[in-house]
Amino acid sequence: MNNVRALPDSVLAFCHIGNWRKDKTSQDADLLPLGAPNVDSRLHGGLMRNALHEVFAAQGEDVAPASAFALLLALRLHLPGQRIFWVAEEKQDRTTGRIYPPGLAGLGADPAHMVIVRTVSMLDALRAAADIIRSKAASAVILEAHGSAKMIDLTSSRRLALAAADAGALALLVRGDATPMPSAASSRWQVRSAPSEPLAANAPGFPAFDISLLRHRGGIHPFEARIMWDHEQRIFHDAPLSGGLSAIVSGGKADPGTRASA
């Protein structure tokens, strides 16, 4: 935990004291801010860059927003010339749909920077992901797994997490249709689609997500937030306070806690 800055006292207990005198700029460099002030302040600056993060789909249909959230995190990080590797089992295409490059372009990604790796088995996928992380050629690796993938356990996630920490890469594990199990991930998120801010003529608006932090290695308390993605700036925004409208229209779970703290 060498990259936490300006922590409140209650959280400091979780950190190694030895490292916290590190240069402030290097600490900043180790954190990946989402851009949404509400979320970043709760995360004390952002997510750890060189670590493994898990993104769970809230329900079976939420695979698209969960994988999109992972991709957008990778985009936040993306450095020129480096690729984003997307590793998934081949048989998943039928249930979740395949990645569609014009849609990637619409989210602000450059499909030419994506490399798709489709493996026969989860074991191959895990091995490939670990190799990609270690090679230092990729800025981010997204590994997608669906169902109760037994291969993904504490050991394998720890392998990925260690490789990510050593090589300085962002590793993202997207899980659909799975229940959280103990893992070595630095943080664990649950993501679902949120009603968007309607545009003119009640057209669906910009991508919006309800994200909830389930677990954080740095001891940050779980919280929920609603964020929107701005593909031009490649940045997340907090869903606006006046977004009460969308909550009413949707009749969905507008989160009072998020709103009060925002």
Next chain:
Amino acid sequence: MRLVACDAAALALGLAPGLTLADARARVPELLAFDHDPHADRLLLAWLANGCERYTPGCAVDPPQGLILDITGCTHLFEGDEIALAVDLQRRLRRHGFTARTALGATPDSARAKARFGVSAIGDLPVEALDMDAGTHQALRRSGLRYIGDLANRPCQPLAARFGKACTLKLARLLEEEDPHITPRRVPPVIRVERNFAEPVARTEHVLAVIGQLADESAEILRERGKGGRRFEVSLFRSDGHVARLAVDTGTPTRDSALLDRLIRERIDTLADPLDPGFGYDMIRLAVPVAEALANTQMGLETKVDTKAANAALIDRLSVRLGTERVRHFHSHESHIPERAVAERAALSGPPTGEWPKPETGEPPPRPFRLFDPPQPIDVTAEIPDGPPHQFRWRRKLHQVTRYEGPERIAAEWWRHKGGYELGGGGLTRDYYRVEDNEGRRFWVFRHGLYGQEKADPGWYLHGLFA
């Protein structure tokens, strides 16, 4: 049924190919006959040719039962003695139970004819060695020209006038006056390095160590020539004649021996059936069949990670391990049909191509993030038949549409169909809607066919999911 081939014992008894089986049985009642299997013969010959590549890369099969090796400049292992090479080949073949006749010649035709007729001097070859049709052979014999030697001293013109130009051409080749060269089974590689062992090597570590040395050697040669290899082939010649081949492809030209060594190890690791050294390999060869220009690069004083090179190396490695087709780039394709606008191709086949639509300012993404191919059928309730969906059922779950945008009408590619310019003749038009349900999920759905014009009851499909 006729005899196709006989062994030496059968020939000694007076049997010959072409004889009917009934005649042969009448002469030799205890004859053993087997079905002719030309395919198996070809495979066997190819297997032998593989083994013969230990002597030379220029090796051609001469069906039904011949092999032609171009051993020009390949005799250094036998101290320049072609006969020693032929003896070694004979010995190896005998060990496998083959009876073989070898002959040396300056042209493939002369060597072939000598081996076939078992004659050592060209002049003593019968005229049949010309390999013309039976009529020509007979005509030559009738005119008293029984041997090639008889033809050699005669002027060509009368021969050409009587038997055609092909006859004099074949004669020139037989007399070693013209060399047609053989067409080898494999293109001779740009670079070839090899190791011979006095004692066969069986341990995998030793084999890998030798491959590592060969990789270094080939890298050195490539560096001298300013080239980088795109494909590397390792041939492991087992002492019993079997040859195992491993090939690795790289996305960019390379002469990094460490990388090459790693790729080959990776290749060996992923073999479906592991290497079986048997009694050991007595020769290992590394060939570079495909090479491209690769300029020397200046090494920086600081150790900087070259992301481009690291990327190429990573893609090579994944392609070797998982298979070339499993590591892919996106290529855009000129089509407005959503599923046709994208092609995924192997990353090794080249960098991604094509332009992608730029996102518009102030507009949410118009295309979904994940696409179903084929689209998934859904049950839709709409207020009016050609209106937007009101609610739909997908995977047994009902979704209430709260917002929508559309339709975005995408016509079928009518120019692909005959008579496509007529209404509905080129395929059904799709009306796409971007919809959001009451839980905030965004979908891309379309109605397949224009209501009342193309189809009375158009079906609905879910084509993609938005972020």
